[in-house]
Amino acid sequence: PAPAPHPPAPPHRARMEWWSAWCSSPVLCWGVGSLAAVNLGFWSMALTLEGYLRSSWSEPHQIHWKGTGGRPEATRQTQEAHPWGDQLRQSLYVLLGPEAWLGAVAIVVGFHWVMPACCTSTTLPSLAQAALHFVLMELIGDFGLYWGHRVQHEVPYLWKRFHTFHHGLTSPTPVGTIYINSVDARLQASIPLVLSALVVRPHFAVFYLYAAARVAENALNHSGLNGSPFDLLFLKFQWLGRASVTHHDAHHRFGGREGAVTNLGENFWIWDWAFGTLANHTALLETENKAKAM
Numbered sequence: 001p002a003p004a005p006h007p008p009a010p011p012h013r014a015r016m017e018w019w020s021a022w023c024s025s026p027v028l029c030w031g032v033g034s035l036a037a038v039n040l041g042f043w044s045m046a047l048t049l050e051g052y053l054r055s056s057w058s059e060p061h062q063i064h065w066k067g068t069g070g071r072p073e074a075t076r077q078t079q080e081a082h083p084w085g086d087q088l089r090q091s092l093y094v095l096l097g098p099e100a101w102l103g104a105v106a107i108v109v110g111f112h113w114v115m116p117a118c119c120t121s122t123t124l125p126s127l128a129q130a131a132l133h134f135v136l137m138e139l140i141g142d143f144g145l146y147w148g149h150r151v152q153h154e155v156p157y158l159w160k161r162f163h164t165f166h167h168g169l170t171s172p173t174p175v176g177t178i179y180i181n182s183v184d185a186r187l188q189a190s191i192p193l194v195l196s197a198l199v200v201r202p203h204f205a206v207f208y209l210y211a212a213a214r215v216a217e218n219a220l221n222h223s224g225l226n227g228s229p230f231d232l233l234f235l236k237f238q239w240l241g242r243a244s245v246t247h248h249d250a251h252h253r254f255g256g257r258e259g260a261v262t263n264l265g266e267n268f269w270i271w272d273w274a275f276g277t278l279a280n281h282t283a284l285l286e287t288e289n290k291a292k293a294m
Contacts, residue, residue, distance in 0.1 A: 016122075023122050026112040029204045030120075031104040034211060039095050041212025046091075046174040046219040049230070053173065053223065061228040063249050064286040071224055074171035082168050084175065091178035099182050103190055110194070115201060125203045133202035137210045138267065140199055144192025146264050146271040152187060153261040162187075170253050172222040177215075189215075214267075221248040221266055234267075241270040250281040 022028050052058050062071040079087075094100065111119075125133070152163035162181040169176045178185070193214060197207050217234045226245045236242045247263050255262030255277075262279035265271040272278035 020122055023120050026108050030111040031108040033204060033208055034107055035100060035104045037208035037212045038215055042095060042178065042215040042219060045216035046177065049174040049219055049223045049225070053225070058225060058228070061225045063224045063226050063246055065253055066284050066286055071171065075173060075224070078169055078171040082179065087176045087179040091175055094178045094180060094182055094185050107194060114198060119201055119203055121203065124205060130203070130206045133200050133206050134210050136200045137196040137202065140196040141192045141214060142265060142267045143271060144195055145188050145266055148187040148192055149264045150261060150277070152184060153264070167252065171224060172252055174219040174223050177219045177222040217267055221245055224249055238269065241268045243267055243269040250279065254281055255279055
């Protein structure tokens, strides 16, 4: 008689085999996984915020600067010059185009040789260790973003050739976060993000969480929404050194030109305070927006 077929592996064993295969493959854990985390973090938050902006719930939280005719009018003027569809296409290109995949290949090569074995262990880190590594990467990454951002304002060639493209958005919306030149994206985002991981050396799962949270908060910072429920998700409390959405919105409208560099940090205001680029523009807000921006 024919031998009886082998019974299928129990679900938990199949999951463990899949997890072990993922952890042992640099291409999967550092390349595919990292790129997927960035895209998942950005698109889930950006599209959620775009939908929220189109609802009446967003109205109390919209940032209105004096002399702009209100946020909807300011956004309309910006999108007249830079259509939302163009912003969407550029964001897709930056996050999923050939340069994004080349960046993923570079991460695979670099991290495979530099990261210790514990970074790809099948055993996840403790909650305390994961939280510590996450916070350290947040600080190091935003510090790197500050300088990658600042240099593009202070070096005329970098401003004119790369960063001025993003500053066409005087009233940005979430999808416009990645309406950015690819070189600009490397200087502000990719390099600081990678360097933070090389310094901290986290487990790759913690790196995924950080990368997703980093780009998701960037989308919120370009939403023009201050004091919204989303602020709680990212602990945007100024006493923690966290920058409000108004902080970056003011950068786009007032402090974002060559020679007038203010509010360059994205997730923390402490770098602007420490290096003399912090500016308070709340006097230029419409009255009902001032309390939420403080």
